[in-house]
Amino acid sequence: xxxxxxxxxxxxxxxxxxxxxxxxxxxxxxxxxxxxxxxxxxxxxxxxxxxxxxxxxxxxxxxxxxxxxxxxxxxxxxxxxxxxxxxxxxxxxxxxxxxxxxxxxxxxxxx
Amino acid sequence: xxxxxxxxxxxxxxxxxxxxxxxxxxxxxxxxxxxxxxxxxxxxxxxxxxxxxxxxxxxxxxxxxxxxxxxxxxxxxxxxxxxxxxxxxxxxxxxxxxxxxxxxxxxxxxxxxx
Numbered sequence: 001x002x003x004x005x006x007x008x009x010x011x012x013x014x015x016x017x018x019x020x021x022x023x024x025x026x027x028x029x030x031x032x033x034x035x036x037x038x039x040x041x042x043x044x045x046x047x048x049x050x051x052x053x054x055x056x057x058x059x060x061x062x063x064x065x066x067x068x069x070x071x072x073x074x075x076x077x078x079x080x081x082x083x084x085x086x087x088x089x090x091x092x093x094x095x096x097x098x099x100x101x102x103x104x105x106x107x108x109x110x111x
Numbered sequence: 112x113x114x115x116x117x118x119x120x121x122x123x124x125x126x127x128x129x130x131x132x133x134x135x136x137x138x139x140x141x142x143x144x145x146x147x148x149x150x151x152x153x154x155x156x157x158x159x160x161x162x163x164x165x166x167x168x169x170x171x172x173x174x175x176x177x178x179x180x181x182x183x184x185x186x187x188x189x190x191x192x193x194x195x196x197x198x199x200x201x202x203x204x205x206x207x208x209x210x211x212x213x214x215x216x217x218x219x220x221x222x223x224x225x
Contacts, residue, residue, distance in 0.1 A: 034212040043115075043202045043216025044154065087153065089212055101146075101154035 004088045009106040018075045020105050022088030025069050033064060033071045036087040038104070044087060048073070075107075083109045113137065115217035117203050123223045124193055132188045132220045136205030143186050144206075144214060145178060147199040154202065160186060193224045 005023040012018045024033070032051050036044040048055055050062040050071070061074040075082055085104040116135045124130050136143050145157040156170040160180040171177075175193075180186040190197055200221050204214035 032212060041218075043204065043219055044214075045216065046213050049212060091212065103153045 004090055004102050006086075006088055006102065006105045008103065009108065011108050011110060012078055013110050014079055015077050018078050018082070018107060018109075020073045020075075020086050020088075020107065021070055022073070022090075023070045024088070024090045027068050027090050031068075031090050033062065033068075034089045034091075035060070035062065035073045036089065036101070038085045038087065040084075044101070047086075078107075078109045080109050080111060083107060115203055115205055115215055117201075117217040117220050119220060120218065121221045121223075123225060126195060126224055127192055129189065129191045130193055130222065132190075132201050132203075132222070134186045134188070134203030134205075134217060136184070136186070136203070137207075137215055139183075140205035140207050140215070141183055142206045142208070142214075143180055144204045145186070145188050146202045146204070148202060148219070149199045157188070157201075190222075193222075195224045198222055198224045 006020065010020060032049055034049040035047045037047050038044040048057055048060050048062045050064055052064050052068060055062045063072040063074060071088065073086060085106050087101045087104040089101060115137055118133045122130055134143065141162050143160040146154040147157060148154050158171055158178045159167040162183065166178065175191045178186060178188045188201060200219040202216055202219045204216040206214045
């Protein structure tokens with residue numbers, strides 16, 4: 001299972017675009033990249049998933065370069081309510097073994 | 112529709128006692144997962160159920176931990192002879208598809224062992 005490396009914390013201001021990068025140097029050919037968001041005292045919430053290039057939904061965008069050794073979660077125009085921990089996961093989509101959430105990135109959005 | 116529910120939301124128990132935690136997955140979700148999260152830490156996978164297959168118990172930290180699931184519905188996680196290091200938030204998740212990272216989490220049960 002590919003391990004991931006993320007910054008421990010990030011600060012931003014309301015209205016800014018936030019980019020959180022995750023490194024996964026030993027990603028395997030069939031691994032997918034998934035991001036979760038967790039607010040205090042809540043369970044994680046699925047945000048977005050991708051395999052290559054770019055994926056966009058109503059919440060975020062996920063950018064994956066050609067070598068797939070990293071990925072970037074992009075949150076447009078963040079608000080105070082986006083303050084949370086963001087986790088990057090990498091693994092096989094349909095051959096689950098264990099999910100490794102790591103410590104995540106604590107995003108602090110300031111007014 | 113209703114999300115994943117867990118009960119109790121909080122549980123305080125004395126060291127050495129057994130506890131049982133309950134998870135009700137989203138209706139129709141075939142897979143169910145248990146995790147635990149210690150204070151300020153990431154999530155630690157415990158066990159995974161998929162349909163009628165034998166569960167993947169590879170993440171259970173010791174033989175004091177066990178889990179059951181009735182068909183594709185309720186699951187219980189049991190911790191016997193609780194220890195202080197068992198104190199954590201225990202999270203349950205379910206997914207519609209097999210073996211997927213797109214999981215839906217419940218609010219968790221906060222377990223405190225005194």
